[in-house]
Structure formats: C-alpha cells, structure tokens
Amino acid sequence: MRGLQVRVLLGAPNFHSMFIVFEGIDGTGKSTQVGLLAETLRARGREVITSKEPTDGPHGTRLRQSAETGRLSSQEELDLFHRDRKEHVETLIKPALARGAVVILDRYFFSTMAYQGIRGFDPAEIRRINEEFAPLPDLVFILELDLDTALSRIGVRDGQANEFEQRDALQKCHDVFASLDDDFIHRIDADQTPEEVHEAIVKLIPE
C-alpha cells in the first residue's frame, strides 16, 4: 500500500498542465505573443510546447501549399483541417498535457469556426464536430485589432484589387470570434506594443 502511494506521488507531474490558445484575424501578432509567453513561462520553470495550426505535418503542409497552388473545395479544406487537428491532438497536444506541460497554440478550432464558417459551414456545427476529438483549452486569448490596422499589417493597401474581398472576409471572421462567450475566452487589445500586449496576457495566467 505504502509502495503504491510512493509510486503515485513520484509519477505525478510537479505542475498542472495548461492549454493556451491564441486566436484572432491575420495580422494581430499571435505568433509573436506565443513566443513571448513561452519565454515567460519557461523562466518560471515550466515545460512549454509551442505549436501552430495548420501544422507542419502532411495535412497542414497540403493546406498551406493550396494557398499558393489553387484553393481546395470548401469540403476538402474542412476535412483536411480536421485531419490535421486530429493528428495534432493525438501526437502532440494530449501527450504534452498528460505529462503536465504547458501547450501554447497559434490557432485552434475557433479558427475553423471563423475561416470555414465564412466558406458556408455553420460555426456551431464545426465546433460540435471538433469537441468530439479536440480538448477544450484552459485559456483562449483573442487578439483584437481594427480591420484597417490588420489589413495594413498584412500588406493589403486601400484600393488594391483584393482589398474589398479581404476586408469582407476578415470582418466576417472577426464577427465569429466576437460571438464566442465561453468563460475561458479573453479579449486582448492588440493595438499596443508587443510588450504591452504580453503584459496584459501574463496578468491572466495563473501563477
């Protein structure tokens, strides 16, 4: 009995796992904030795994390539995002959380709700499908920026051929992110220096 207790104690991780996700439209500085938060939490002695979606795995790579080589049908695209995420959850996210690490992601299924939502799928249905295989995060930071600033940060200029199309798409994605109201969602003003944004985020991370 005593031996069993000792083994259980030794086997337990020193820290509770933490699953943190950054979301927001393009140009809001998510990847910078993933890096800054990882540094801060590593300095606290945590094991931190950072990753992004789409991933660098075979499905994610196909999705990224399709942005240049011609867009897939909306159904094919949705299926690939789901296959990519299933692999991500099984091979990286769940094992890291199980050993008590912090996992920080640049995009997760809230992006599928937004970006495939605007291609005609119901965001609520996308969420239902994802929740069958993808664990809910502990914290989601939605970086918020007005459309003009986001468009200029991603290099889209007023009057350019695709300016209207991009503006319309980002506005619709913004609306899906704005509709999320779970307790774990936190909205962060991204129209500040990266350090100020980081400071606002760190205040929301439990010690």
Ligand code: TMP
């Ligand atoms: P990023 O690497 O700049 O974040 O670009 C990834 C692109 O993929 C971005 O335009 C959003 C898009 N995306 C989706 O359409 N659906 C998804 O589920 C995810 C994770 C990303």
